[in-house]
Amino acid sequence: MDESYLKKLVVARLKTIPPNVGFSVGSHGDFSRDQIIKNVMDNTAIGKEFSQLELRMLIDTPKLVGRLSGTKASSY
Amino acid sequence: MEQRLLLTRSRHDIANQYLYAYSEEILDDAQKAGWKVDRVEDGKCVETELDSRLSKNKPVFVFFNGHGSNVSIHGNNNEKLVDDKSASKLAGTIVFARSCAALNGLGKAAVKDGCRAFIGYSGSFIVPHINELESTPLRDQTAKPVLEVSNLVGKHILKGDTVQNSIGAAQSKASDTILKMLVSSEPYDGATFRALYQNSAFLGFVGDPNAKI
Numbered sequence: 001m002d003e004s005y006l007k008k009l010v011v012a013r014l015k016t017i018p019p020n021v022g023f024s025v026g027s028h029g030d031f032s033r034d035q036i037i038k039n040v041m042d043n044t045a046i047g048k049e050f051s052q053l054e055l056r057m058l059i060d061t062p063k064l065v066g067r068l069s070g071t072k073a074s075s076y
Numbered sequence: 077m078e079q080r081l082l083l084t085r086s087r088h089d090i091a092n093q094y095l096y097a098y099s100e101e102i103l104d105d106a107q108k109a110g111w112k113v114d115r116v117e118d119g120k121c122v123e124t125e126l127d128s129r130l131s132k133n134k135p136v137f138v139f140f141n142g143h144g145s146n147v148s149i150h151g152n153n154n155e156k157l158v159d160d161k162s163a164s165k166l167a168g169t170i171v172f173a174r175s176c177a178a179l180n181g182l183g184k185a186a187v188k189d190g191c192r193a194f195i196g197y198s199g200s201f202i203v204p205h206i207n208e209l210e211s212t213p214l215r216d217q218t219a220k221p222v223l224e225v226s227n228l229v230g231k232h233i234l235k236g237d238t239v240q241n242s243i244g245a246a247q248s249k250a251s252d253t254i255l256k257m258l259v260s261s262e263p264y265d266g267a268t269f270r271a272l273y274q275n276s277a278f279l280g281f282v283g284d285p286n287a288k289i
Contacts, residue, residue, distance in 0.1 A: 021218060021267045022210075024091035024203040026176030027143035027154065032207075033267075049200060053274050061258070 010054045011037050025049070079289060081106045081234070082114040082135035084142060086121040086152040090210055094203050095141035095174060097213040098223035102139060102230045109234055121151035126158065130165050136289050137170050139230050144175025144196075147182050160185035167191055170239065170287050172229050176200045183282040193239040193283030195229055202274050204267035218264045222271045225250045229279070233289060240285035250276040 017033050024030050028046055031039065039047030083103060085096045096117070106113050114129045121142070129135070140157070143150045148159035158165060160181050167190030173179070179196035186194045203223070209216040225246050232242035250272045257265035257272075 016263065017266045017270075018206075018263050020207045021264065022090075022205050022207055023267070023271070024089075024094065024205065026091070026200045026202075027145070027150070028200065030090050053270060056277070057270070057273055 006051065006055065007040060010040050010051045013054050014040065014050070077136060077289075078112060078134075079110065079137075080112040080114065080133055080135040081137045081139060082116060082126075082129055082133070083139040084116040084121050084126065084149075084151055084157060086118050086142065088153050090205065091203055092142060093210070094205065094213040094216075094219055094223060098219075098227060099139070099141050099174075101224075101227055102234070105231055105234055111234065116151070119152060121157070122155055123151070123157050126151070127165060135169060137230075137233055138166060138172075140171065140173040140175055140178075142175055144173060144178035144182070144201075146177045146180040147185075149173055149175045149178050149182065158182065163191070164189035166194070170233060170289065171195065172233065173197070174201065174226055179278075179280055179282065187283040191283060193281055193285070193287040195233075195239060195243060195279075195281040197275065197278040198280055199278035200274065201226075201278070202271040204271045206264065218267045218271075221253050221268050222275065225253065225272060226275065236288055238286050238288045239281050239283070243279060243281060246279060247276050 014037050019033050022030050022032050036050050040051055083099060085099050087093045087096045103113055114133055114135060116125050116129060140149045143154055149157050151157045163182060163186040166186045170192050171194045173196035177199060179198045183194035183196050204218040205216050206218055213219060228246040228249055229242045232245050254269045254272050257269040
């Protein structure tokens with residue numbers, strides 16, 4: 001799967017979110033849905049972060065129940 | 077040991093307004109349970125005030141709300157409250173930092189310098205919001221589940237639960253909520269479960285998993 005296909009996939013998924021939703025991403029600031037999509041297309045740090053989030057969710061969804069069931073907290 | 081909570085919060089941008097509004101529940105719970113509460117908020121949410129309250133009042137639980145980085149947590153107008161060089165001020169406390177990334181460097185430094193346990197996030201903490209509801213965060217149904225899940229960590233610490241169990245409770249609630257939202261027909265749930273997933277994936281701790289008040 002090439003990068004442009006993955007971007008299209010991520011953007012298609014993000015477009016299911018209503019356009020009047022924003023995301024506050026820590027000190028990076030506030031982004032509308034469409035700004036996030038633009039950041040994904042432009043490969044910015046925020047764009048990559050949201051791309052990685054979408055792809056992690058796609059890969060992890062089958063394992064979601066076990067990993068987030070709270071049986072063991074992540075420690076460092 | 078006096079049960080004293082120190083909580084920081086400010087309202088200088090949208091994200092902080094949401095954290096401010098939803099942290100009121102933590103303050104209510106603490107006061108109902110007989111805790112003494114130090115509010116370090118708004119214009120007083122600065123390093124000098126934090127340092128003064130920490131040294132004079134010796135809270136056992138410190139709950140930070142604010143922007144963060146790998147090595148610092150920030151207060152009003154993003155002024156630094158604490159960083160990895162001044163982490164010894166958190167010695168003897170359990171900390172919950174509702175801040176981006178602070179678990180990475182600051183958390184480790186704090187525990188190395190005597191903090192009992194540092195609960196936080198190792199990546200960006202995301203808060204979704206509906207534009208029309210930004211001035212009334214408590215009515216915003218996209219943000220509510222995200223911040224209520226995060227609040228569970230603080231609520232469980234206040235009840236005397238261990239660090240490990242407090243995080244487990246939050247992640248369990250996140251899991252249940254995400255699973256319901258994945259099959260939901262409500263379009264706004266898409267924003268919420270993404271934030272829940274991100275925040276839960278990055279929630280963790282350094283220090284004693286059995287630490288409790």
